[in-house]
Amino acid sequence: MDIAAQAANILELRDVSMDYGQVKALQDVSLAVRKGEWLAVMGPSGSGKTTMMNVIGCMDRPTSGEVLLEGQDVARLLPGALTEIRRDRIGLIFQQFHLISYLTALENVMVAQYYHSMIDEAEAMGALERVGLRDRAAHLPRQLSGGEQQRVCIARALINYPRLILADEPTGNLDEANEAIVLSLLRRLHEEGSTIVVVTHSPGVAAQAERTVVLEHGRIAQSFLNR
Amino acid sequence: MTKHRMYLKMLFNSLTRRRSRMIAALLAVAVGAAVFQGMMTICCDVPRQMEREFRSYGANMVLTAADDAALSLEDAARAVALLPEDKLVGATPYRYKPVRAHMQPLTAVGTRFEQVKKTSPWWRVEGEWPSDGNTLLAGANVAEFMGLEPGKGLTISGRNAKGARFSQEMTVAGVLRTGGPEEDFVFMNLPTLEELDGNPGTADLVEVSVACGSEELAKLSDSIRREISTVAPRSVKRVTSSEASVLTRLRTLVYMVTAVVLVLTMICVATTMMTVVLERRKEIGLKKALGAENFAIAGEFLGEGICLGAAGSLPGIALGWLLARAIGLNVFGRVIAFNPFLTLAALLVSTALTAAACVLPIRAAVAVEPSLVLRGE
Numbered sequence: 001m002d003i004a005a006q007a008a009n010i011l012e013l014r015d016v017s018m019d020y021g022q023v024k025a026l027q028d029v030s031l032a033v034r035k036g037e038w039l040a041v042m043g044p045s046g047s048g049k050t051t052m053m054n055v056i057g058c059m060d061r062p063t064s065g066e067v068l069l070e071g072q073d074v075a076r077l078l079p080g081a082l083t084e085i086r087r088d089r090i091g092l093i094f095q096q097f098h099l100i101s102y103l104t105a106l107e108n109v110m111v112a113q114y115y116h117s118m119i120d121e122a123e124a125m126g127a128l129e130r131v132g133l134r135d136r137a138a139h140l141p142r143q144l145s146g147g148e149q150q151r152v153c154i155a156r157a158l159i160n161y162p163r164l165i166l167a168d169e170p171t172g173n174l175d176e177a178n179e180a181i182v183l184s185l186l187r188r189l190h191e192e193g194s195t196i197v198v199v200t201h202s203p204g205v206a207a208q209a210e211r212t213v214v215l216e217h218g219r220i221a222q223s224f225l226n227r
Numbered sequence: 228m229t230k231h232r233m234y235l236k237m238l239f240n241s242l243t244r245r246r247s248r249m250i251a252a253l254l255a256v257a258v259g260a261a262v263f264q265g266m267m268t269i270c271c272d273v274p275r276q277m278e279r280e281f282r283s284y285g286a287n288m289v290l291t292a293a294d295d296a297a298l299s300l301e302d303a304a305r306a307v308a309l310l311p312e313d314k315l316v317g318a319t320p321y322r323y324k325p326v327r328a329h330m331q332p333l334t335a336v337g338t339r340f341e342q343v344k345k346t347s348p349w350w351r352v353e354g355e356w357p358s359d360g361n362t363l364l365a366g367a368n369v370a371e372f373m374g375l376e377p378g379k380g381l382t383i384s385g386r387n388a389k390g391a392r393f394s395q396e397m398t399v400a401g402v403l404r405t406g407g408p409e410e411d412f413v414f415m416n417l418p419t420l421e422e423l424d425g426n427p428g429t430a431d432l433v434e435v436s437v438a439c440g441s442e443e444l445a446k447l448s449d450s451i452r453r454e455i456s457t458v459a460p461r462s463v464k465r466v467t468s469s470e471a472s473v474l475t476r477l478r479t480l481v482y483m484v485t486a487v488v489l490v491l492t493m494i495c496v497a498t499t500m501m502t503v504v505l506e507r508r509k510e511i512g513l514k515k516a517l518g519a520e521n522f523a524i525a526g527e528f529l530g531e532g533i534c535l536g537a538a539g540s541l542p543g544i545a546l547g548w549l550l551a552r553a554i555g556l557n558v559f560g561r562v563i564a565f566n567p568f569l570t571l572a573a574l575l576v577s578t579a580l581t582a583a584a585c586v587l588p589i590r591a592a593v594a595v596e597p598s599l600v601l602r603g604e
Contacts, residue, residue, distance in 0.1 A: 059596070088518070114234075
């Protein structure tokens with residue numbers, strides 16, 4: 001791969017393998033994600049999707065191979081350095097939302113600011129406005145619907161201007177109406193230039209991405225463009 | 228909202244959302260603080276009180292002349308003046324003189340009875356204490372041998388320091404029972420004996436009772452030895468060492484009980500906090516996934532520990548003081564004074580121990596993997 005192509009890639013996996021004892025969760029996976037690309041990762045349960053998310057999200061280190069994030073190999077970094085990268089460069093969206101139950105929607109967004117740098121309430125409110133939840137800012141998670149909780153989760157992922165947004169089954173717990181809202185949000189983020197990697201079981205969600213890779217038994221079985 | 232306020236909000240919510248667990252931990256801390264405050268108050272105050280109580284068992288210092296000469300009462304008074312006034316219980320001079328009474332040899336002892344009552348409070352007198360120069364106290368053995376009883380007369384005779392004969396008609400004011408060698412003597416006021424014997428202003432020894440421990444007593448003895456070369460002070464080892472032994476055992480017992488209770492408190496707090504960490508693994512994982520450093524996670528749990536320690540300590544300390552007061556009144560018969568320094572120490576120790584009990588839970592918290600939020604565990 002030439003230097004220009006490398007510079008265009010925000011993320012690159014080179015022969016990444018991940019073993020959990022005898023289980024080979026990922027086997028020599030190589031993958032490049034361009035800046036501003038929307039990539040969908042599909043595959044059956046146990047195919048290695050979550051492991052790949054952990055590796056890309058700097059929450060786990062591969063057994064072997066290189067993980068280049070903006071050209072920096074993060075595969076061998078110490079946990080402290082990985083924490084810094086997660087905080088500064090990655091926004092996470094979870095299937096189960098993982099909002100802190102005793103904090104309001106606004107405070108849940110501000111938690112990400114709290115661990116990142118300084119708290120800016122106006123900016124957090126702006127993020128909620130982007131996901132259409134300004135009027136729900138003072139509500140606790142239990143007072144929000146699933147779709148609203150996911151939108152708070154998206155606002156939290158966006159608040160520190162991450163280079164890469166990782167979404168793990170972002171519509172997995174939502175009904176159709178809320179799925180449509182979340183997908184339109186992701187689409188808008190993509191249009192604004194965000195790089196998005198979505199792990200999903202849903203062909204409908206994957207179809208929204210520019211490209212889909214399909215994992216089977218820890219290997220990339222297919223990779224195709226959606227449009 | 229500031230970062231500080233966010234931290235406090237997370238801390239407050241974390242503590243109040245698990246009320247039943249936190250109440251159990253608070254109770255443990257309160258009990259620990261109560262025992263610490265109570266036991267330490269007793270440990271500090273009661274021995275000080277008991278040092279004065281121990282003085283009822285007799286003098287713990289004896290002053291004699293540094294050479295073979297008689298002890299000058301003036302020097303002895305200077306030596307006694309070196310002792311702390313608030314700790315001095317009494318100082319009694321004794322001057323011994325061989326005399327005869329009814330043709331029997333006897334030892335007459337000149338002393339100051341008002342001081343004897345302070346340094347030898349166990350002396351029991353049947354009848355009256357001598358009140359003037361013509362009355363004396365007969366030891367029980369002497370009284371029995373010579374058939375003496377209060378009101379009977381006794382002629383004391385002998386030779387004075389210059390060899391001249393003297394004879395004095397005296398009345399027995401009372402009979403002395405001590406269970407000791409004092410029962411073999413007759414006691415009279417020191418000025419009376421000085422008048423009979425001549426050579427006033429001297430004594431054979433002065434018994435001193437000072438309300439202090441053996442170490443302080445040794446220091447006071449050294450100070451007297453340094454300042455007044457003609458006086459030889461020495462501690463009554465039998466008394467001081469047994470006092471020290473009793474107090475040391477009391478303190479050791481108190482320290483052991485307190486240490487055991489504090490260890491149990493720490494175990495209870497550690498167990499509660501460990502449960503809280505296990506219950507909050509997902510939240511910790513999320514925070515780490517969002518970029519929380521280990522020290523931020525540790526800071527949150529340490530903050531909880533410190534809040535828990537401080538909140539549990541305050542009622543515990545109040546309870547401990549009441550406990551110490553009750554023990555002081557009912558067991559030792561003493562009113563225990565409030566000690567602000569001890570209270571501050573109890574607050575700091577309880578809080579520090581509670582924080583220390585959080586060390587293992589904190590280690591467990593920082594060991595939580597951020598990846599668990601993606602595993603759906």
